[in-house]
Amino acid sequence: MGFTQDIAGTRYVFPDLRTLLARATPLRSGDALAGVAAESAAERIAAQRALADVPLGRFLNEAVIPYEADEVTRLIIDRHDAAPFAPVRSLTVGGFRDWLLAADPAAVTALAPGLTPEMAAAVSKIMRVADLIQVAAKCRVVTRFRNTIGLPGTLSIRLQPNHPTDDPRGIAASVLDGLLLGAGDAVIGVNPATDNVEAVMRVLEMLDTVRDRFDIPTQSCVLSHVTTTMLAMERGAPVDLVFQSIGGTEGVNTSFGVSLSVLKEAREMALALKRGTVGEDVMYFETGQGSALSADAHHGVDQQTIEARAYAVAREFSPLLVNTVVGFIGPEYLFDGKQILRAGLEDHFCGKLLGLPMGVDVCYTNHAEADQDDMDTLLTCLGVAGVTYVMGVPGADDVMLAYQSTSFHDGLTARAMLGKRAAPEFEAWLDRMGIGLDAERIPARLSPALIGLA
Known part of the structure; x- marks a missing residue:
């Protein structure tokens, strides 16, 4: 009918x-x-x-x-x-x-x-946009690994220290930059330039060394393909979170080289490591409107409905983090700032309504009809809507992935404007390390305790 x-x-x-x-x-x-x-x-x-x-x-x-x-x-x-x-x-x-x-x-x-x-x-x-914001702000989704993410009144930040050659020194410099500006409570997560397991393990080991040395109550992740991460776990790498890009149809996931059974196996491997301290949410998923069309696997379904279906895949595996990389795929799918704004708020709304710890990479590519003013607008709307976390990229310009996102300073601005705080365990760590004058404002001054990382 x-x-x-x-x-x-x-x-x-x-x-x-x-x-x-x-x-x-x-x-x-x-x-x-x-x-x-x-x-x-x-x-x-x-x-x-x-x-x-x-x-x-x-x-x-x-x-x-x-x-x-x-x-x-x-x-x-x-x-x-x-x-x-x-x-x-x-x-x-x-x-x-x-x-x-x-x-x-x-x-x-x-x-x-x-x-x-x-x-x-x-x-x-x-x-309307106001409806999406109002309802999403009501949804309560809390997840845990080494800290507690998603509590009311908090806004977490993924510290994204990507490097074009996966140089551990360059990554470490960006990690220091982000920590000094209050980022990293969601995850310290690196997109590797190569999916080579040895290179991935080097970065994992460096991140874990930094985390352990300074007793940082957060989690690290190298966003390699799930099968690469499984190989790294088999070789004894210090894996906190298992990452994978996912989509809303079987065909999209096949194009990504994954299936529900592979994701289940990877989660079980990560749980067996027992690396969490306050919880055992070990999965990290990224999504984005348009991936089904790119894979010719949309079955005539619109891209936003397909995107929401990806959240059913994520929900199955009790993730610590999920985010839509909303403007990353390009103007072929979201043409301008207005379309990116709407899509980001839709994705956040649908993810939260379906019970996910939903973050948004507030971003665009340089050939889209968008600019940083559009991103400021979306970031502010998402902050009001209770977004779980956003990205922290040095200077808002990812030098490896070649796209524009949000900076460490943008995250601080959103927290300050909206009265948001970091995850409580991470906020207590910032205070112990002497980063910031008080819990409300975190200026960029070097903590004596972090001198050894510089």
Whole structure:
């Protein structure tokens, strides 16, 4: 059974839920490139109005990608929990939006196991930016490894000390820079220039030496392919977190060289190391709208719904961290600052609603129609929305990945403007090390205790 909607004397027909979701999506270049976007603003409004009247229960009976054809779909359906879904099961998508805006944080947070990604994506498509911010701010998601991430009133920062040749000295210099500016409580995470296991192990060992020497209550990660990290664990490397980029269809994950079974095996290996001190959330996932189109594995589904489906994959493995690298893939998928802003807030909303510790890499590539003012706007909106963490990149310019993100100073600004703090264990460490004059402001002055790292 399809969907119809009349607007100004024109009848719009949407043959199935997949088409309706795509046509209802706010304009973005990736959907236009894929040929699934609405052909006009009028068609988009018609689709959004029709989508608002769809019962939430329909998403349990009509898969946008067939159950038998995709292991992510099977995961979504098989893991659905009817009990937490009960408070909203009689609602339409529009009614669900109203319910979310009125509900208290505990009620919104409790829904997560009962929601499918398609439900979250659907309601986001009929929300304004202010709606996305307001509801995401209600979601409470707390994770733990060597510190506690996601507590109310906190904003964590991933210290991202990438280097174009994986030189441990260059990485260490950026680590020092970030620590002195209060970054690193989410993770000290390096994107390696090469996926060579020996090179990865060298960086892992250096990061662990620094962490251990200064007794830093955080976790490190080299963001190599999951199979490389598994090899490193087999060889005795000090692996805290297992990283992997993931997508919302089986085909996307195949293009990344992973499957649900591989991720499960990697998680079990990391848990067996027992390196956490306050928790055992050992996985770190990154996602981004557009990866399914790049892999020709989108099945005619819009990129934002596919992105939300990736969160079902992440949720299966109880991650410490998840983030959408929102503007990294390029203007073919998110053309300008306006599209990046909307996508970042949608991704954060959907991830939090589905129970994930959601961060956002507030970023863009140099050939996109965006600039750092756009990133300041998105960072501020995400801070108000309760984003779990953002990136800290020296000078906001990643010299290895060649894209623009947020700097250590940007993270400090967001914390100062919004009254946010670092993870409590990390904040106590900053105080012990003499970094900063007080808990509220952390100026860039050299701590005597860190002289040995300089």
